Amino acid sequence: MDQTSNLKLPYIAPSQAQKHVTHNEAIRALDALVQLSVLNSNAQAAPSNPAEGDRYIIGSGASGAWAGKDQQVAAFQDGAWAFFQPLEGWSAWIAKTANFLVFTNGAWKAAASGGTNPVNAVGIQTVADDTNRLAVKSPASLFDHAGTSHQIKINKSDDNQAASLLFQSNYQGRAEMGTLWGRDFRIKTSADGSSWRDVMIADNATGVVRFPNGIASAATGKRLSGLVFLPAGPDATIYQMPGSATPAAAKVASIAADIITLAANSAVSLFGTAMRDVAMVRLWNVTKSPAQSAWVKWDTALNGLQVVNADHIKQWASGDALQIVDPVKKTIAIDISPLMQKRLGGVFAQDGVLLTIVNSGNSVGSLVLPSSDPSPQSGANLVYFRGDEARVFNIAGVYG
Incomplete structure (x- = not known):
């Protein structure tokens, strides 16, 4: 064997004269091919005044000094052209077009189709890392079609993960859209990058x-409110208690955790049985000064009430006087979040409610009550009635 297997560099024979000639020939080949960088990859004719060391990839249909050397590497060395036949997998940097070519299947092709797949990370004008394995710093990015169409696909391992586009400002999240932690498509926004609000689901x-947070009027910028009628079901009574000029009251017999036992069978005068699973009412202990309050969510018996938070009644004691009328505002506060959750599937800050008025068991009309005060117990807004209200009110719809 008188030459190497890959680059075809000549060996120096043991008894060869002028060994330096063979050695220099090998050095010239290495100088031409190692870290291969050419001026152009599609030249068909040798330049008239090449500089020493210039290299080219010869294009198809070459003529003159390059005739018959298509696809070969031409290097101008010591005043003459040397030619090198590329082998499968050779790569070259093309100075004119600033890209890489790879020799594969008898032709020079762009590196993307010639064997750089896969790679661990790619950074364009920036540094990629373990999380952002493709990183691009550029005024714009173009994803063009090959044929007629183009798709961008974002895949996640299962439905409980996130597949999304995140929009940032100074590397803080401001908006995100995609299938986030489920199958539903969501758009959400953030003012600080940590607290997020759903815009659309x-x-x-x-x-x-x-649209969980509503839609604003284009003219005024204020949130529009639409009426959502309750789905078919039983009457939803949010207020059912006898009223009078003197508010109904009761006395505490005992307190045990979140249960208030009354001294008489008077629970219905503070929380109507029909309000179960529909509403909560604010109960006031007027023996305390100032008056203390707790939210009632259930009537356990003729003489028993269950409150939402046992901590709110820890200081209450036997003999304390209770009423549902705010001692200052003279109103009765109702929270309808149980109804929302049960009949509408979620709790939200409603703008108002549409009520049916019932008197002596008969419907006698309807009423719209605005509601804007946030409930301290839920995400709903409070509904208020007069302290001397004696009628029953069923809810027909919610504005939001």
């Missing part, structure tokens, strides 16, 4: 779209 099964 599209149900993956039905395509129905919800």
Whole structure:
């Protein structure tokens, strides 16, 4: 064997004269091919005044000094052209077009189709890392079609993960959209990058779209409010207690955890049985000064009430006087979050409620009550009635 297997560099024979000639020939080949960088990759004719060391990839249909050397590497060395036949996998940097070519299947092709897949990370004008394995710093990015169409696909391992586009400002999240922690498509926004609000939720099964924080008027910028009628079901009574000019009252017999036992069978005068699973009412202990309050969510018996938070009644004692009328505002506060959760599937800050008025068991009309005060117990807004209200009110719809 008188030459190397890959670059075809000549060996020096043991008895060869002028060994330096063979050695220099090998050095010239290495100088031409190692860290290969050429001026152009599609030249068809040798330049008239090449500089020493200039290299080219010869294009198809070459003529003159390059005739018959298509696809070969031409290097101008010691005043003459030397030619090198590329082998499978050779790569070259093309100075004119600033890209890499790879020799594969008998032709020079762009590196993207010639064997750089896969790579661990790619950074364009910036540094990629373990999380951002493709990092691009550029005024714009173009994802063009090859044929007629183009898709960008974002895949996640299962439905409980996130597949999204995150929009940032100074590397803090400001908006995000995608299938976030479920199948529904969501758009959400943030003012600080940590607290987020849902703008839109599209149900993956039905395509129905919800706007949890409402839609604003283009003219005024204020949130629009639409009436949502309750789905079919039993009457939803949010207020059912006898009223009079003198508010109904009761006395505490005992306190045990979150249960208030009354001294008489008077629970119905503070929390109507029909309000179970529909509403909560604010109860006031007027023996305390100033008056203390707790939210009642259930009537356990004719003489028993259950409160939302046992901590609110820890200081209450036997003999304390209770009433549902605010001792200052003279109103009765109702929280309808149990109804919202049960009949509408979620709790939100409603703008108002549409009520049916019931008197002596008969519907006698309807009433719209605005509601804007946030409930301290839920995400709903409070509904208020007069302290001497004697009628029953069923809820027909919610504005929001």
